[in-house]
Amino acid sequence: xxxxxxxxxxxxxxxxxxxxxxxxxxxxxxxxxxxxxxxxxxxxxxxxxxxxxxxxxxxxxxxxxxxxxxxxxxxxxxxxxxxxxxxxxxxxxxxxxxxxxxxxxxxxxxxxxxxxxxxxxxxxxxxxxxxxxxxxxxxxxxxxxxxxxxxxxxxxxxxxxxxxxxxxxxxxxxxxxxxxxxxxxxxxxxxxxxxxxxxxxxxxxxxxxxxxxxxxxxxxxxxxxxxxxxxxxxxxxxxxxxxxxxxxxxxxxxxxxxxxxxxxxxxxxxxxxxxxxxxxxxxxxxxxxxxxxxxxxxxxxxxx
Amino acid sequence: xxxxxxxxxxxxxxxxxxxxxxxxxxxxxxxxxxxxxxxxxxxxxxxxxxxxxxxxxxxxxxxxxxxxxxxxxxxxxxxxxxxxxxxxxxxxxxxxxxxxxxxxxxxxxxxxxxxxxxxxxxxxxxxxxxxxxxxxxxxxxxxxxxxxxxxxxxxxxxxxxxxxxxxxxxxxxxxxxxxxxxxxxxxxxxxxxxxxxxxxxxxxxxxxxxxxxxxxxxxxxxxxxxxxxxxxxxxxxxxxxxxxxxxxxxxxxxxxxxxxxxxxxxxxxxxxxxxxxxxxxxxxxxxxxxxxxxxxxxxxxxxx
Numbered sequence: 001x002x003x004x005x006x007x008x009x010x011x012x013x014x015x016x017x018x019x020x021x022x023x024x025x026x027x028x029x030x031x032x033x034x035x036x037x038x039x040x041x042x043x044x045x046x047x048x049x050x051x052x053x054x055x056x057x058x059x060x061x062x063x064x065x066x067x068x069x070x071x072x073x074x075x076x077x078x079x080x081x082x083x084x085x086x087x088x089x090x091x092x093x094x095x096x097x098x099x100x101x102x103x104x105x106x107x108x109x110x111x112x113x114x115x116x117x118x119x120x121x122x123x124x125x126x127x128x129x130x131x132x133x134x135x136x137x138x139x140x141x142x143x144x145x146x147x148x149x150x151x152x153x154x155x156x157x158x159x160x161x162x163x164x165x166x167x168x169x170x171x172x173x174x175x176x177x178x179x180x181x182x183x184x185x186x187x188x189x190x191x192x193x194x195x196x197x198x199x200x201x202x203x204x205x206x207x208x209x210x211x212x213x214x215x216x217x218x219x220x221x222x223x224x225x226x227x228x229x230x231x232x233x234x235x236x237x238x239x240x241x242x243x244x245x246x247x248x249x250x251x252x253x254x255x256x257x258x259x260x261x262x263x264x265x266x267x268x269x270x271x272x273x274x275x276x277x278x279x280x281x282x283x284x285x286x287x288x289x290x291x292x293x294x295x296x297x298x299x300x301x302x303x304x
Numbered sequence: 305x306x307x308x309x310x311x312x313x314x315x316x317x318x319x320x321x322x323x324x325x326x327x328x329x330x331x332x333x334x335x336x337x338x339x340x341x342x343x344x345x346x347x348x349x350x351x352x353x354x355x356x357x358x359x360x361x362x363x364x365x366x367x368x369x370x371x372x373x374x375x376x377x378x379x380x381x382x383x384x385x386x387x388x389x390x391x392x393x394x395x396x397x398x399x400x401x402x403x404x405x406x407x408x409x410x411x412x413x414x415x416x417x418x419x420x421x422x423x424x425x426x427x428x429x430x431x432x433x434x435x436x437x438x439x440x441x442x443x444x445x446x447x448x449x450x451x452x453x454x455x456x457x458x459x460x461x462x463x464x465x466x467x468x469x470x471x472x473x474x475x476x477x478x479x480x481x482x483x484x485x486x487x488x489x490x491x492x493x494x495x496x497x498x499x500x501x502x503x504x505x506x507x508x509x510x511x512x513x514x515x516x517x518x519x520x521x522x523x524x525x526x527x528x529x530x531x532x533x534x535x536x537x538x539x540x541x542x543x544x545x546x547x548x549x550x551x552x553x554x555x556x557x558x559x560x561x562x563x564x565x566x567x568x569x570x571x572x573x574x575x576x577x578x579x580x581x582x583x584x585x586x587x588x589x590x591x592x593x594x595x596x597x598x599x600x601x602x603x604x605x606x607x608x
Contacts, residue, residue, distance in 0.1 A: 037560050094557065210606045245608050249598040253398065256341050256562045256594045261606070290560045293605075294553040301601040302514045302565070304549050 002136050002171045002226060007143035010051040014144055017050050017078060021148050024284070027254055031270065031283050032153070034145065037259045037290025041098065043213075044145055044165055044288050045071035045132075051141030052130050053079055059127040062086070063114040066095025067213055067289050068132040073104035084127065086117045088205075092212060094293045111205055133162030134220030143168025145286065154280035155179055157237070157266040159288050160188060161214040163223025166231075169286075175230030179277055181237050181269040183209030183244075186217060189236035197224040210241050213262035213289055237276065243268035251287065258294075263287045306440050306475045306530060311447035314355040318448055321354050321382060325452050328588070331558055335574065335587050336457070338449065341563045341594025345402065347517075348449055348469055348592050349375035349436075355445030356434050357383055363431040366390070367418040370399025371517055371593050372436040377408035388431065390421045392509075396516060398597045415509055437466030438524030447472025449590065458584035461485055461541070461570040463592050464492060465518040467527025470535075473590075479534030483581055485541050485573040487513030487548075490521060493540035501528040514545050517566035517593055541580065547572035555591065562598075567591045 022035045036044040049071035053060055059082035062072045069085035076083035083104040087096060088111045099106055109117045122129055131138060146169040149156065157179045158166040170178045182188045185206050191199040198218055205215035219227065247267035251259045266285035270277060277283060298304075326339045340348040353375035357364055363386035366376045373389035380387035387408035391400060392415045403410055413421045426433055435442060450473040453460065461483045462470040474482045486492045489510050495503040502522055509519035523531065551571035555563045570589035574581060581587060602608070 035560075042557075042560070210608070241606070241608055245599070245602050245606060248602055252562045252596070252598040252602075253346075256339075256346070258556045258560045258562055292556065294556040295549070297601060297605040298549050298552055298556075300604050301597075302545070302549060304514070304545055 002139055002143070002167070004172060006136070006140040007147065007168060007172055010140040011144040011147050013054055014047060014050055014141065017054070019046050019050050024149070025255060027250070027267070030281055031285065033251070033255065033267070033285050033287045034149065035257060036145065036286060036288050037257060037263050041067070041070045041074045042289055042291040043067040043071065044142055044286070046074060047144050048138035048141035048164060049075040049130060050078070052135060052137040055137055056128040059083065059125060060130050061118055061121045061125070061127040062130040062132065063118050064132050065213055065215060066091045067291060069104070070095060070098040070102065070291070072130045073099045073102035076104065077102045084121055086114050086121070088114065092291070092293045094291050098291060131220070133164030134222050136222060139164045139168045139171070139222060139226070141168070143171050145169060146172035149284055152282055153177065153284040154282045155277050156284040156286070157181055157269055157277065158286050159214060159262055159265045160219070161216045163219035163227055165286070165288065167223035167226040170226060170230045178231060179235050179237055179269065180227070180231060181239055181265045183211050183214050183265070184238045184240050185209070186238070188219070189233040189238070192228055192231065192233040192236065195228065197221070197228070208241070210244055211262040211265055213260065214265065237269040237273045239265050239268040239272055243272045247271055257287070258290045258292060259287050260289050260292050263289045306443055306447070306471070308476060310440070310444045311451065311472060311476055314441070314444040315448040315451050317355055317358055318351060318445065321358070323350050323354050328453070329559060331554070331571070334585055335589065337555070337559065337571070337589050337591045338453065339561060340449065340590060340592050341561060341567050345371070345374045345378045346593055346595040347371040347375065348446055348590070350378060351448050352442035352445035352468060353379040353434060354382070356439060356441040359441055360432040363387065363429060364434050365422055365425045365429070365431040366434040366436065367422050368436055369517055369519060370395045371595060373408070374399060374402040374406065374595070376434050377403045377406035380408065381406045388425055390418050390425070392418065396595070396597045398595050402595060435524070437468030438526050440526060443468045443472045443475070443526060443530070445472070447475050449473060450476035453588055456586055457481065457588040458586045459483055459581050460588040460590070461573055461581065462590050463518060463566055463569045464523070465520045467523035467531055469590070469592065471527035471530040474530060474534045482535060483539050483541055483573065484531070484535060485543055485569045487515050487518050487569070488542045488544050489513070490542070492523070493537040493542070496532055496535065496537040496540065499532065501525070501532070512545070514548055515566040515569055517564065518569065541573040541577045543569050543572040543576055547576045551575055561591070562594045562596060563591050564593050564596050567593045
């Protein structure tokens with residue numbers, strides 16, 4: 001388990017870095033968006049990466065679909081150490097470009113080989129591994145987001161992939177307010193009900209969702225330990241691609257802010273599960289990231 | 305001509321409405337974006353429309369490619385009067401939806417018939433016409449944007465279609481700091497050099513540019529009167545679709561803010577004409593609007 005004090009300690013560490021206290025903006029009456037898309041590196045991942053990398057010595061390595069990789073690359077640059085990021089071949093170009101922008105080396109592999117690729121780099125170089133979610137320092141860093149939320153929210157809706165962000169937030173807020181959002185097909189509600197983290201044995205990423213940052217099938221062991229103790233299965237909300245797209249469009253149009261599909265899943269959950277969370281009066285939605293492949297999106301639309 | 309005092313008077317009028325003082329954010333060192341995409345109705349047009357409609361009696365009518373129509377519809381709703389907007393059949397769906405959202409009636413026509421369509425409505429209903437740019441109250445309203453800029457900018461880059469926004473800003477700042485941005489093919493530099501507003505006699509809209517809010521070929525008489533007296537032809541910067549698209553992508557990625565193509569033209573001008581304006585140290589770019597057809601853009605990209 002992780003203590004509240006560990007998260008407060010992480011916040012003190014981050015206060016000395018460029019990590020931002022991101023804005024909370026009202027999208028509809030009583031519904032607030034925490035804009036982690038405007039965080040440095042374009043996602044909440046900068047929080048956990050900075051908290052971890054500031055406590056390691058020497059070079060670092062990680063695997064990531066994109067945002068964690070960019071965040072670790074940024075944190076390594078901040079600290080002046082070398083960084084290698086192992087990415088799946090399918091990662092969006094924008095995310096790979098961001099990793100390179102912060103001066104990290106990129107190694108592309110298939111999803112199944114990523115753990116092994118990281119191990120080889122650790123063995124060869126002695127670099128420290130920065131896990132995207134299964135690490136208490138990373139979870140504590142992500143949890144700092146919750147310290148910035150107003151006390152009077154009745155519900156906080158958090159996207160879940162490996163579970164680091166949600167575990168950090170639940171550590172601060174307790175389980176009562178927290179709703180977990182997953183892409184359809186992940187089956188986290190069933191896993192929680194069965195008390196079995198690996199209920200669905202496949203470790204292949206979720207291929208169908210457009211939320212490219214949320215393709216992990218299983219929670220990490222540490223996030224599972226925290227979340228399964230605090231969150232009942234009924235508080236898991238599954239979202240369809242259609243709802244994610246509608247929520248992205250609303251975010252773009254009504255807030256004029258750019259989110260990636262994962263970043264729109266909390267609003268998508270509100271659209272699809274109003275009955276479950278809508279009864280709560282003041283609702284916070286975590287817009288977790290904003291890194292999109294913008295040029296090809298615009299080129300296709302404007303036929304350029 | 306328009307006086308500085310008229311713009312200050314407009315600002316006093318707008319201060320009693322929901323029209324916003326929009327943020328100015330730094331995109332690169334010394335380069336600032338004035339985010340009129342976050343203005344009410346999603347563009348600077350709310351300023352001029354509100355200033356005009358608050359001074360008229362009874363119902364209003366206008367023609368518009370979109371943003372002016374939405375702004376007049378919004379201002380009419382604020383004042384509690386009826387509104388009709390004549391739009392070209394080619395206007396983006398998002399802009400038409402915004403006009404309807406504010407309760408206005410829409411009349412679709414061909415570009416060539418729009419003035420006549422407005423006249424018929426004025427004759428039939430006695431509504432007041434709110435011109436998108438050729439009206440001193442509208443120009444004064446748009447000029448209020450300049451009152452919100454810091455004094456120490458060395459250059460302010462302003463998109464030009466009919467010229468209302470640029471004329472209002474030049475009224476406040478004088479001509480020395482102001483650069484005008486046009487889509488390629490408009491020929492404003494040549495028109496200013498020749499002292500002939502209608503140098504290019506075609507009144508067909510510019511079809512090639514992706515900046516759908518900037519398709520007017522000629523300035524209005526009143527904006528022309530102001531701008532031709534203050535701005536030399538060398539201060540007109542033409543931007544290509546490629547540069548507009550690149551600037552949109554930078555705005556989306558680096559600021560996480562949603563702009564429409566017209567809204568990215570000032571940054572596009574900085575990309576394409578760095579040598580002309582780049583020597584000035586502190587540069588303000590007017591991001592004039594953010595109303596995009598987001599759902600089809602996302603659908604096409606995510607194949608949904």
